[in-house]
Amino acid sequence: VTGEAEGRPLAPVVGMIGAGQLARMTCQAAIGLGIGFRVLAGSARDSAAQVCAGVRVGDYTSLPDLLAFAAECDVVTFDHEHVPGPHLAALERAVPVRPGAAALRHTQDKLAMRERLATLGVPCPRYTPVSDLAAVTAFAARSGWPVVLKAVSGGYDGRGVWICGTPDEAAEVLGHGVAVIAEEHIDFDRELAVLAARSPHGQGAVYPVVQTVQRDGICHEVLAPALWLSAGRAREAQQLALGLAAELEVTGLLAVELFETPRGLLVNELAMRPHNSGHWTIEGAVTSQFEQHLRAVLDLPLGAPGAVAPQVVMANVFGGPDPGVYGRYLHVMAADPGVKVHLYGKQVRPGRKIGHVTVAGDPALGDQLRERAGRAARYLATGKD
Numbered sequence: 001v002t003g004e005a006e007g008r009p010l011a012p013v014v015g016m017i018g019a020g021q022l023a024r025m026t027c028q029a030a031i032g033l034g035i036g037f038r039v040l041a042g043s044a045r046d047s048a049a050q051v052c053a054g055v056r057v058g059d060y061t062s063l064p065d066l067l068a069f070a071a072e073c074d075v076v077t078f079d080h081e082h083v084p085g086p087h088l089a090a091l092e093r094a095v096p097v098r099p100g101a102a103a104l105r106h107t108q109d110k111l112a113m114r115e116r117l118a119t120l121g122v123p124c125p126r127y128t129p130v131s132d133l134a135a136v137t138a139f140a141a142r143s144g145w146p147v148v149l150k151a152v153s154g155g156y157d158g159r160g161v162w163i164c165g166t167p168d169e170a171a172e173v174l175g176h177g178v179a180v181i182a183e184e185h186i187d188f189d190r191e192l193a194v195l196a197a198r199s200p201h202g203q204g205a206v207y208p209v210v211q212t213v214q215r216d217g218i219c220h221e222v223l224a225p226a227l228w229l230s231a232g233r234a235r236e237a238q239q240l241a242l243g244l245a246a247e248l249e250v251t252g253l254l255a256v257e258l259f260e261t262p263r264g265l266l267v268n269e270l271a272m273r274p275h276n277s278g279h280w281t282i283e284g285a286v287t288s289q290f291e292q293h294l295r296a297v298l299d300l301p302l303g304a305p306g307a308v309a310p311q312v313v314m315a316n317v318f319g320g321p322d323p324g325v326y327g328r329y330l331h332v333m334a335a336d337p338g339v340k341v342h343l344y345g346k347q348v349r350p351g352r353k354i355g356h357v358t359v360a361g362d363p364a365l366g367d368q369l370r371e372r373a374g375r376a377a378r379y380l381a382t383g384k385d
């Protein structure tokens with residue numbers, strides 16, 4: 001507990017397993033709400049461990065480490081989906097775990113996710129589990145090349161996703177020896193994402209639908225709301241997210257990644273934690289996704305999810321050859337005082353996601369939001385305009 005008055009706790013302690021940038025930004029929200037916040041970090045140098053007052057260094061694959069952490073918390077949640085399933089079940093016997101193991105399974109196992117979505121009648125790309133090249137070529141005979149092979153578990157930021165144009169490429173992926181599913185390659189018009197929150201007593205809230213722009217499988221840019229999205233389609237996506245959150249009994253945030261195609265919306269994947277597509281909410285929404293996640297896992301009433309500007313643009317900052325990012329603040333901040341800069345305290349490596357920038361405004365008034373966000377993110381990464 002964060003403090004005591006006459007022996008009674010003043011505020012509960014939320015524990016987050018994982019100490020990356022999502023935990024770091026959740027910590028900021030916990031500070032604002034005046035609740036306790038602890039992280040289980042792999043190392044004291046992790047992004048959240050650098051700034052959070054309650055850090056336990058431990059291994060999220062070790063049950064004793066998880067249980068020792070749980071003993072310090074009133075409720076446990078996650079900044080990633082990599083805690084082994086059997087450990088989650090044991091953790092649930094010790095402390096409220098939100099989201100719970102049964103819900104989390106749909107983010108840990110892409111085959112389980114696809115099967116459940118199919119049962120629920122949710123449109124998805126065609127898929128099949130595959131264990132050898134014959135199965136991949138049989139699948140391709142029906143859905144065509146390229147075939148997308150995806151690691152059943154453990155992927156993130158496009159690692160674990162292989163777009164294979166030929167049987168030879170598929171054979172090489174199968175040679176890695178990881179369990180994969182084959183998926184139909186979707187020639188989508190664009191990618192969307194919708195973020196909902198659900199609390200244990202069943203309250204739901206959903207954010208405006210956003211457009212995400214991926215390069216090499218990694219999100220580079222988020223436009224909130226998605227450009228030129230019809231009200232009907234936006235509502236469809238929001239209802240899909242709220243319905244899935246209820247159906248899967250999610251507690252906390254649920255991010256639904258979508259492909260927009262001529263045949264309608266298809267679900268790409270699910271995440272049950274703060275999500276890169278929701279970073280814009282820090283400045284751009286009444287309630288940030290990080291605060292919303294805390295409210296939801298504590299079973300508090302949810303905050304209003306509406307945007308505070310007609311258009312908000314977030315651009316990720318990736319490491320470049322020169323790690324001196326702070327040295328470039330002067331130029332970026334002087335050039336555009338409306339740009340909000342977030343750096344995660346991560347070691348700069350080329351291509352690594354190290355921060356993001358957000359700008360909000362009104363395109364109808366001539367605001368060039370994508371250009372402004374893109375320029376700031378690029379300059380922070382490379383020092384070049």
Ligand SMILES: Nc1ncnc2c1ncn2[C@@H]1O[C@H](COP(=O)(O)OP(=O)(O)OP(=O)(O)O)[C@@H](O)[C@H]1O
Nearest residue numbers: 125148155156157158159161183184185186214217
């Ligand atoms: N079936 C598909 N057809 C076409 N492109 C795809 C398909 N599946 C994935 N992609 C592309 O690869 C990207 C990453 O895929 P996915 O979201 O499944 O992987 P991930 O590594 O779990 O991603 P992350 O954790 O970053 O969201 C997608 O955003 C999309 O651009």
Ligand SMILES: [Mg+2]
Nearest residue numbers: 158257268269
């Ligand atoms: Mg994804």
